[in-house]
Ligand SMILES: [Zn+2]
């Protein structure tokens with residue numbers, strides 16, 4: 001985010017850069033070689049005046065005896081000493097690093113996607129910005145060679161963290177497809193493992209550095225970064241492992257694996273690694289703030305902002321985790337695990353994940369779900385996914401069957417004047433004292449009937465009437481008597497639950513088609529909710545090529561192809577039907593016109 | 598892709614399995630007049646659906662393409678749906694986004710009157726969404742103002758609305774007007 005404008009700087013292409021770097025490097029090598037040719041170059045540098053002829057010849061003889069190895073060593077030593085040469089060496093090192101990065105990208109990732117590239121760019125400038133602040137604001141480095149050392153350190157670190165970021169992005173992308181070939185997972189995992197190994201190596205390196213020459217503070221700074229990198233990498237790897245385990249065989253063949261067991265495992269993996277990263281980062285920043293003694297500088301301001309952000313993140317995670325635990329304990333207390341009989345009786349799949357249930361929790365309404373499916377749903381909503389029964393997160397339902405009775409009418413409220421019963425007798429056995437006749441199915445669950453005087457009802461009816469002048473007042477009043485709420489009556493009208501007398505209807509065929517869809521159990525909905533009016537005559541189905549329908553291929557390419565062909569077929573037959581129909585209607589009108597004349 | 602939900606990333610696997618199951622079901626038992634599936638299986642979270650205009654309505658005969666974008670925590674959150682052809686309908690925004698209650702998460706209620714019973718829940722599915730869209734095409738809900746002009750025309754000038762709809766139908770079929 002900072003220094004976005006730098007994106008627009010003209011950056012030479014890698015090829016040009018490499019060529020220039022190599023050219024400069026060879027120039028400086030040539031220059032150094034020229035110097036080293038003179039065996040007395042070391043003395044020449046230190047002692048400017050060398051007049052002793054004897055000395056020169058003596059060294060000249062020694063020159064012949066120098067091996068290539070020694071020669072190269074001297075060359076290198078010379079280059080390190082020459083200020084011009086050392087910059088070309090550093091430049092070359094960066095060039096090699098860029099080439100290395102490029103080849104890793106070619107080998108592992110292939111073409112980068114736009115979002116990955118953008119992410120990478122942001123991360124890069126972010127990293128540069130914060131490290132700049134760290135080196136000059138926090139450490140307050142004065143000497144050039146120290147700066148160079150820190151630069152080297154952060155270059156290595158930044159390189160690895162950019163790679164790990166890229167791995168993370170790519171993994172998230174790959175997790176969107178069930179058909180990723182195994183080797184692309186393997187390459188990515190291999191790269192992640194390499195990053196992890198390197199970050200451990202760097203940790204050892206800074207431990208060694210701490211042992212020999214740097215202060216403990218510096219060690220802590222360096223170590224924190226290594227640990228962050230390592231934990232992030234481990235996090236991606238663990239997530240990857242879980243994902244691979246999870247999607248193994250997603251393409252069709254449903255192996256009996258329960259998401260139940262891995263649900264909490266995945267959750268805690270995620271939670272621990274995220275909290276670890278946040279905590280280490282937080283401590284790292286606090287350390288920086290305390291260590292940089294100048295409290296009122298730009299640097300400390302930036303660090304404070306970062307600290308605030310990290311603190312909020314930690315807080316958010318902990319709140320989320322509290323919510324998780326609350327939902328968990330609520331589920332344990334209130335929704336018993338379904339017995340074997342209940343599972344056998346209810347052979348449907350879990351309605352949330354559409355997979356088989358080997359163990360399940362039972363809601364008061366009798367619907368069964370996987371433990372973790374239910375958990376993740378209840379974290380965001382407090383109703384039964386199937387029947388919308390409102391689940392109060394505080395009250396213990398078993399203690400208040402009466403309240404439940406009213407609440408539970410929601411699912412059947414659209415069936416007019418029915419005996420109140422639930423699907424499956426196990427519900428009744430669970431609440432034996434309970435059987436109600438529902439006379440007004442429009443009753444809304446979340447309100448208990450309160451006595452309203454007639455004048456109140458009249459006032460409410462007027463309110464509704466203003467909105468829907470074409471509805472007769474007696475119908476509105478009748479509905480209000482049941483709902484006791486203006487909003488709910490309006491809702492009923494809008495949903496088409498309020499039946500108008502036939503002659504009043506603008507459109508006699510208007511009846512909410514969607515009405516059954518929300519309440520019907522999966523598996524049976526296709527028959528129930530499909531309005532026969534929309535049935536298209538299956539005249540063309542005979543022409544449909546036999547290889548199109550009724551087959552779900554195991555190969556993704558074939559699936560894509562079949563889907564494509566089905567779409568084309570649909571469009572073609574629709575076009576033919578349309579043209580035929582219009583030809584017919586045209587000729588009909590022509591005939592009619594002819595008859596008239 | 599990046600949402601607040603801590604589950605998002607670890608949920609992608611289960612979302613993928615569920616989408617695969619739905620795709621399989623929609624392929625093996627396709628509802629009449631509806632085809633849906635991922636455009637490219639490299640991204641299973643983006644589907645294309647073809648919806649045939651319901652018989653006996655002004656959209657009859659048309660084949661309307663739409664895009665479905667699934668969130669990584671599907672089916673906990675609803676997908677987004679957008680027609681990719683030109684549409685003129687009270688419940689479809691000018692950019693093609695569909696405004697029906699089944700696509701709204703239980704938490705948010707942009708229109709302020711939907712009962713939560715019609716909103717999204719994990720029990721819903723692509724098939725149910727598309728069937729709801731078919732019924733929406735047949736019976737617009739002119740109270741929701743996704744396209745105010747269309748709603749007004751639907752109420753006040755039905756023949757003109759039908760004329761526009763028929764023009765769109767011909768357009769989707771590639772038949773010149
Ligand atoms: Zn489940």
Ligand SMILES: [Zn+2]
Nearest residue numbers: 365367384387
């Ligand atoms: Zn239920």
